[in-house]
Amino acid sequence: MKLLKTVIGLAVAAACIDAHAVTYKVPADGSRLVGEVLVTTVPGNNTSLESIAAQYQQGFSNMMEANPKVDPYSPRPGSTVIIPQQLILPDTVHEGIV
Template sequence: MIRLTWFVLTLCAAVPGAFAVTYTLPPEGSRLVGNPIIITVPEGNTLPLEAFAARYGQGLSNMLEANPGVDPFLPKSGTRLVIPQQLILPDTVREGIIVNAAEMRLYYYPPGGNTVEVLPIGIGQAGRETRVTG
């Protein structure tokens, strides 16, 4: 467990802050933070949906869910994209690092702060078996 904790802390330090979305914590009793953002795909776009996801600190799966029918390989110019930056915080203690594997998100609550940093995470590697140890 200590190994995993150090790995996650090292990973957080190594990942540029641009991938994290920082939210102000909601009042007690509320878990809803952020607001969705609507953008328009620029003219002459050559970027895949994944590039827009990375620009706004979102995972590709979240972008696909928020934008059904949009071509993930090449969104058409003029298409409106929903950036899903509104979310419900996990129902747990708001301190330290929380990894929610089902959501594919890492939540970091800085000590003594009034914010939470949310990062998209990936689990395993496509086409490879993920080793599980007890």
């Protein structure tokens, strides 16, 4: 009985978790580039590039490649940081979920 309650509790908890996905507009004919480049300002509270990457659900290495002149561990407060949100789609027919 206790196992059943635990399983039901876990099932209810799992059902309550939100799933978030980024959606992109369909690119113009012939274009394979989707998304956009975002720019943000580094706050003044000793925020690392890694925490900014996590906030925008980006990889740390992607952020470092997009911002080669920014100190990844102690970016200057007030400086601008590029958030790479563009993707190149494969050169194929796109049907359904890409």
